[in-house]
Amino acid sequence: MKLLLIFLILLGVSCKTDKHDEVALKLLTVEKTQSIDVPSLEILNYAGLEPYLSKEDSLTYVVNFWATWCAPCVKELPHFEKLNNQYKNQNVEVLLVSLDFPSQYDKKLKPFIEKHQLKSKILVLDDVDQNSWIPKVDSNWDGAIPVTLIYNKRKRQFYDRTFDYAELENELKQFIN
Amino acid sequence: MRFNKIITLVITVFLLSAFTNVNTPTVIQGYDIGDIATDFSLRNIDGQMVTLADYENVKGFIIIFTCNTCPYAVQYEDRIIALNNKYVDQGFPVIAIMPNNPIIKTGDNPKAMKARATSKGFTFPYLFDEGQKIYPQYGATKTPQVYLLEKTNEGNIVRYIGAIDDNYKDVKLVNTKYVEEAIEALKNGNAIEESKTRTIGCSIKS
DSSP states (O other), X not given: OHHHHHHHHXXXXXXXXXXXXXXXXXXXXXXXXXXXXXXXXXXXXXXXXXXGGSOOSSOEEEEXXXXXXXXXXXXXXXXXXXXXXXXXXTTEEEEEEEOOOGGGIIIIIHHHHHHHTOOSEEEEEOOSOHHHHHHHHOTTOOSEEOXXXXXXXXXXXXXXXXXXHHHHHHHHHHHHO | OHHHHHHHHHHHHHHHHHHHHTTOOOOOOOOOTXXXXXXXXXXXXXXXXXXXXXXXXXXXXXXXXXXXXXXXXXXXXXXXXXXXXXXXXGTOOEEEEEOSOTTTXXXXXXXHHHHHHHHHTOOSOEEEOGGGXXXXXXXXXXXXXXXXXXXXXXXXXXXXXXXXXXXXXXXXXXXXXXXXHHHHHHXXXXXXXXXBOOOOEEEOOO
């Protein structure tokens, strides 16, 4: 009821003012309807992602680069989810960095996150300058996904491979023990 | 006693094989700039076999590993057609090779390849790497991935490996057309400024 009132007030205001407010109103209403059932995505360019790849706190980070269109990525995703669930209380954080196309955020990525009830932190990387940022993630990476980076302030390793759960857990143990 | 020995042997072999398999990264040995690329005989969507040696009067080849099913590859289809249309008469035809195993990626089977090529109006061969023998020799890891070859008396020399350009999302916002710049440099006898570039792509399904 309150919401409706605000909406009506804004509608009233917008009738009297210029186009900018109409745009603002539209944006507001879009946001309102979206926030009810769809998770909002944290969309970053590489400069925005970089801090997540170089933290120097007490945690160990497991960063997986994936996309909904990448079949081997989707196949191994449950292992990362399980790892997050099992180790989140042991100073471990799993970050899932999606490389989905922006045009697919609403159509595929959000429904995918909902459907699979992903609990790990999800970041979305949207940066076309791939030739410059791919080697910054790792100098040996040529851009095929999935790839995974495990790091903490003492150690860092890049994996250009897929994992099953036992393999992933085994790698992680070398960072936390 | 003898039985025990056999058991020990079996366990030892098992353990050894287990340890050698763990953590061995699969490094694909492929071509680097300056290497001579292998020729091949691969079936085109029209059923004919295509071999680089059959091409006369060319200066080189734009070999592109691509497929039907990768969104990045699909995003570049029109640009691959444009590349061929621009450079085929200048002696650099596009040769597209589909490297995926169609048993894993059914959308990349030869029938689907033919359908896609027909509907998009491909103006170049779209070859099936049957048995997946060729892409590992090149060292291709993903689609789309370009190998620009220069035809010389010694063979087809790899001059450029990487992406088509630097903006997969929007052709209008491309700053550098890597493949075109490499070809122009070759034609003018200049050094290729960026001979290796990287992009995100779909790993080849084997």
